[in-house]
Amino acid sequence: MPVIEVTRLHKRYGDLVAVDEVSFAVEAGEIFGVLGPNGAGKTTTVECVAGLRVPDGGGVSVLGLDPRRDAAQLRQRVGVQLQESQLPDQLRVAEALEMYASFYRDPADPAELIERLGLGAKRNTAYKKLSGGQKQRLSIALALVGNPEIAILDELTTGLDPQARRDTWSLIEQVRSSGVTIVLVTHFMEEAERLCDRIAVIDKGRVVALDTPAGLVSSVAPEQRIRFRPSAPIDDRLLTDLPEVSAVQRTGSQVVVTGTGDLLHAVTSVLARNQIVAADLRLEQSTLDDAFVELTGHRPVA
């Protein structure tokens, strides 16, 4: 039973079609990624799910409820981190969390949340004086302070340094393990690969792929690539005769073998049989980056 169901969602701004036709379902307890280039319609989509924008067509159901009609109920049960939203300059970290906690029937402990997000030393600091990453963490904390069943996080770790990003990832994993379903809009492939159970890739207002991270990678680019420098001249045919190999190229003294299956084993065995040592051997597998480029024709921004 999915907790979020989006069917044929359509949203225009004047003449501009921001979301053309988007459908997906999010299962309870999963981390669902929404990936796509700038302007693809990710924010518009998740804000329709959060009930902040009114779709021009299609249906959205969250926890079996309608985000607009049942807004009052859903606001208790869904936490939202908006992509662009600030707080008053003089508001302090602890004040913000305590105020937001007071809005919910069964809130998390603000003090504990502050510690968990590494803001303990900043609890009495005014919003204006926080760094970008600290503001971002406060924003995540505010989305979680109501102990939501679903958390919608738009651009979770944009602006965080690598360490803070990893800390945030483990926080999200903790949150998920407590049973919260998470919808994550992101630009970072590494983040999507590490956190998401499934990913919808959105481009120009449409879902162009929906799969697990590994599924996306293998469906788009199943090839692997091996590079090495042979210790002795090698006949290409030795390699091309292997069923796993699809192509062999040379760049300078380097040999690049592309193929599928257990390519590494096949290639190293044939080299060993011919007493050739492979120096600087590297196996390159397609990544989510490659899949992203293939699906959307864009380089990921991160």
Add this chain to the structure above:
Amino acid sequence: MHAFGQILKIETRLFLRDFGSPLTTVVLPVALLVVFGLVPAARQPEVQFGDLSFIQYFAPSLLVITLAMSAVNILPTVLATYRERGVLRRLATTPASPAALLAAQLLISLATILVSAVLLIAVGRLAFDVPLPRHPLGFTLALLLGTAALLALGLLVAAVARTAKSAQAMAVPLFMAVMFFGGVYVPRFILPDFLVRIGDYTPPGVQALLDSWTGASPHLSHLGIMAVVAMAAGAGAAKLFRWE
């Protein structure tokens, strides 16, 4: 109710923390009253003020400072800033409504105006022999309607302005007009008669405050105009206000 209480508490703290706001709305008017009151001549009845002393004559204008600052300067700027920065939008994702924030801001404005009025009346009475409002009911009514008219205008500015900058750009001329016709920049007895007449009908209606403070009941036409402005601007603001 719990949520609204929290919002009111935090917004009040932010108001006080922003030093300039309480200073200009509450401290400045009463400080000016004290400064003028310390000049002996300002405490003598004068014929040109209708046998009132200068500070008696000028006290309603000091109250205009509070009203103008609070209702047409601070209120629209704060609201437009909150909207521009997505504060209202974020609140809309929670069980608390952004309307609660609006209500809290209005309450803070009202409280500020009330505190300043009480301070001016009390300090005037205790320190400088300014009598208490002679027509308490009329004074209360004049203050209420004048406040309502200015708050409605402030809300209208917040509704029409898209950004904090444009709210400022609209609020400043309005603020200056209110201050000028309220006799703050130039005491009204110096102004030509037609400007004084315009001032009678410019929110918050300084003449009605003066009349009811010093003896007469306020003119119905002065009060009526304030009620009309309050309703018209209030209706416009309600129609045009956007949370994002």
